[in-house]
Amino acid sequence: MQTFYIKTFGCQMNVYDGQRIESMLRGRGMLQTEDVAAADIIILNTCAVREKASNKVFSELGRIRDRKKPDALFGIIGCVAREEGANSFRRIPELNFVLGPQSYHKLPEILDNPDARLLNIDLSGLEKFDALPPATESPAVAYIPIQEGCNHCCTYCIVPYTRGRELSRPFDDVMRDVHAAADNGAVEICFLGQNVNGYKNSLANLIKETAKIESIKRIRFTSSYPTEMSDDLIALFGTEPKLLPFLNMPIQSGSSDVLTRMNRPYSLDLYIDIVNKLRAVQPDIQISSDFIVGFPGETDADFEMTCDIARQIGYINSYSFKYSPRPHTAAALMKDQIPENVKKQRLKILDDILTENNRRFNESCVGQTMECLIEGPDKTGKHLLARTPYMQQCIIDVGANENSPNNAHENRANAHPTKSPISSGPGFHSPLQSVKITSANKCSLRGEIVKTES
Numbered sequence: 001m002q003t004f005y006i007k008t009f010g011c012q013m014n015v016y017d018g019q020r021i022e023s024m025l026r027g028r029g030m031l032q033t034e035d036v037a038a039a040d041i042i043i044l045n046t047c048a049v050r051e052k053a054s055n056k057v058f059s060e061l062g063r064i065r066d067r068k069k070p071d072a073l074f075g076i077i078g079c080v081a082r083e084e085g086a087n088s089f090r091r092i093p094e095l096n097f098v099l100g101p102q103s104y105h106k107l108p109e110i111l112d113n114p115d116a117r118l119l120n121i122d123l124s125g126l127e128k129f130d131a132l133p134p135a136t137e138s139p140a141v142a143y144i145p146i147q148e149g150c151n152h153c154c155t156y157c158i159v160p161y162t163r164g165r166e167l168s169r170p171f172d173d174v175m176r177d178v179h180a181a182a183d184n185g186a187v188e189i190c191f192l193g194q195n196v197n198g199y200k201n202s203l204a205n206l207i208k209e210t211a212k213i214e215s216i217k218r219i220r221f222t223s224s225y226p227t228e229m230s231d232d233l234i235a236l237f238g239t240e241p242k243l244l245p246f247l248n249m250p251i252q253s254g255s256s257d258v259l260t261r262m263n264r265p266y267s268l269d270l271y272i273d274i275v276n277k278l279r280a281v282q283p284d285i286q287i288s289s290d291f292i293v294g295f296p297g298e299t300d301a302d303f304e305m306t307c308d309i310a311r312q313i314g315y316i317n318s319y320s321f322k323y324s325p326r327p328h329t330a331a332a333l334m335k336d337q338i339p340e341n342v343k344k345q346r347l348k349i350l351d352d353i354l355t356e357n358n359r360r361f362n363e364s365c366v367g368q369t370m371e372c373l374i375e376g377p378d379k380t381g382k383h384l385l386a387r388t389p390y391m392q393q394c395i396i397d398v399g400a401n402e403n404s405p406n407n408a409h410e411n412r413a414n415a416h417p418t419k420s421p422i423s424s425g426p427g428f429h430s431p432l433q434s435v436k437i438t439s440a441n442k443c444s445l446r447g448e449i450v451k452t453e454s
């Protein structure tokens with residue numbers, strides 16, 4: 001039997017793309033392997049958002065080419081494939097295929113004709129969603145893309161180039177995927193898009209429709225663009241109990257000047273106003289953000305404003321990145337690029353603030369009981385890992401409660417989100433459990449299961 005190896009880098013969108021490919025290859029009778037040296041097909045599913053991520057792909061390709069079977073089919077898909085195009089074959093002549101994030105559904109062409117070379121980095125729009133066979137299994141958390149691409153054209157971002165202009169999937173197509181995921185065992189739906197709240201066919205309606213499905217217990221979406229946070233969507237945080245009280249809404253910078261140069265034309269007042277409206281309808285809501293430090297021309301005073309807003313909003317679970325000049329972007333050509341050592345210092349200062357926010361919020365959770373999604377055992381098998389409604393990680397001591405399983409590994413199949421359907425064997429009947437938070441630090445929570453859901 002033929003085997004395939006796939007490694008995914010980058011965002012949830014890529015994780016989804018990877019899952020679709022896995023499902024297609026399994027449908028052709030292939031088995032997945034973790035052993036690259038034994039694989040008949042090797043795929044790197046790549047991310048181009050920062051230079052480091054992009055370079056990592058080519059060093060990995062170099063390592064793989066020395067280990068792989070001589071006749072293994074070997075290729076890259078995703079954003080680096082689109083960024084590098086035919087140049088990928090020059091850099092790694094052993095590559096058999098290079099397929100962009102909107103053309104990986106062409107993979108069967110090379111499987112059927114392995115002696116050819118395949119390059120396709122077209123922006124084929126939504127074609128890939130229908131071209132691949134529907135997924136036949138779902139993890140407990142199903143990530144469902146509702147859009148491709150992005151129309152915002154932030155001056156630092158390569159995504160409009162790699163994934164093209166923004167396209168919204170038809171409402172009924174998305175709901176068909178939601179129902180399929182629910183039928184296959186999903187309990188949480190996460191709607192995905194580069195600009196998910198800009199979904200043209202109403203994200204609020206998608207959430208309402210999804211909430212009607214009995215077996216779906218948690219709904220969330222990522223990532224949101226501030227100016228597209230409509231009032232009906234904000235209101236849902238107060239009225240729809242299945243919508244988790246957690247929102248990723250990247251601000252990127254706290255300086256209006258920097259935001260203007262980033263081509264993110266919203267004022268801080270508008271952003272704060274949205275946060276206030278969200279907190280008015282759902283006082284428990286927590287917000288996360290992405291930040292870029294060291295954008296061209298960022299002064300100490302600009303950076304100070306970013307630190308101020310990070311403290312003021314009290315973001316949790318946020319990401320901060322050093323600005324990385326990318327091809328095909330306007331900011332790469334801007335004057336006043338910031339030296340690497342300054343970027344590094346600023347990143348450390350901001351990371352300390354974000355960590356302190358996390359620690360404070362995590363500690364405030366101690367003593368509370370929260371419904372958490374069990375993701376599976378940790379590496380030691382002595383604990384279960386779970387996600388709170390705010391996406392914090394919670395470590396659960398197994399055996400701490402009579403309802404919890406004796407051995408975390410025994411429950412792998414019904415607790416791990418990559419395994420489905422959720423079995424109803426001994427131990428857990430549902431991956432959702434009420435967990436009492438017993439302690440916390442800056443990274444995670446610890447807790448114990450207080451009651452098993454039926």
Ligand code: 5AD
Binds near residue numbers: 050157324
């Ligand atoms: N440099 C650094 N970070 C970037 N991001 C996007 N482009 C760049 C870049 N050129 C970050 C943004 C975005 C996240 C997915 O990646 O913060 O929200």
Ligand code: SF4
Binds near residue numbers: 009011013047048078
């Ligand atoms: Fe995802 Fe952006 Fe990376 Fe492409 S460049 S894989 S869209 S994070």
